[in-house]
Amino acid sequence: MKTIFKILGIIILLIIVYAVIAMLAFSKDYHFEKSVVINAPKEKVWQYVGSTKAFNAWNPFAKADKNIQITYSGTSGQIGDSYHWKGNDQVGEGEQTVIGVIPNERITSKLHFISPWEGEAKASFILAPESNGTKVTWTMDNELTPMMKMMKPMMNGQMDKMFGQGLDNLKKMIE
Template identity: 75%
Template sequence: MKTILKILGVIILLAVLYVVFAMIAFSKDYHFERSVVINAPKEKVWQHVGSTKAFNEWNPFAKADKNIVITYSGTPGTVGDSYHWKGNDQVGEGEQSVTEVIPNQKLSSTLHFIKPWDGVANGSFVLTPEGSGTKVTWTMDNELTTMMKVMKPMMDSQMGKMFDQGLGDLKKISEQ
């Protein structure tokens, strides 16, 4: 019994030390990005990233809820192009609005997460020539709360899975 209590005590101590370390050592500024090279010209790839509606054809976050409700507004492919989503607990609720467009090169947007937590992030798609194809870099930047700092390794893992899935789907439809 004492051995079990000692092991439990060590586990609790390590967990507390990790939490303290994460709160102190991890930056509040969070940047995540993934890239893929697509065997298609940037004009063809742009058709799938150049508007919120095109993005939602392959958006891995929206795919997590088959019954998601998406409402679009603004002119597709221009600053102000936006959508509001409302989904299940996995998808939550929020809005994404385009803030910068350089056709065939870059689309930037602001995301406002409403549920399950309130927050703001900035995302972008950058297209650059790579050999005979196009390199697409998908980025997301936001500010982490103290609790989110503690969850950063889990966030990195989840974001990696979702970005990789999305970029894989983008590659598939762009190369058709």
């Protein structure tokens, strides 16, 4: 019994040490990006990333809840183009609003997460010619709270999975 308490004590101590190191060592600025090359001209790719409605046709986050409620507003593909989503606990609730557009090159959005946690982030799709196709880079930037800093390694894994799934969906739709 003494050995079990000793092991539990060591595990708890390691968790505390990791938490302190994560809060002190990890930057509050978080950037994640993932890219894919699609065998199509950027004008064709733009049709699938250049508006919130086009994005939601392949968005893996929205597809995580088949009963998600999405409400669109603004002019599609223009600054102010936006949508509000409300879904299950996995999807949560939030809003995404286009804040910058360079047609066939870049679209940037502001994300406002309402639940399960309050937060904001910026996301972009950047298109660049590569070989006979288009390189699509999906980025997200936000500021991490101290608690989120501790979860950064798990966040990276989840973001890699979801961005990869989304870019694969996009590639399949276009090619």
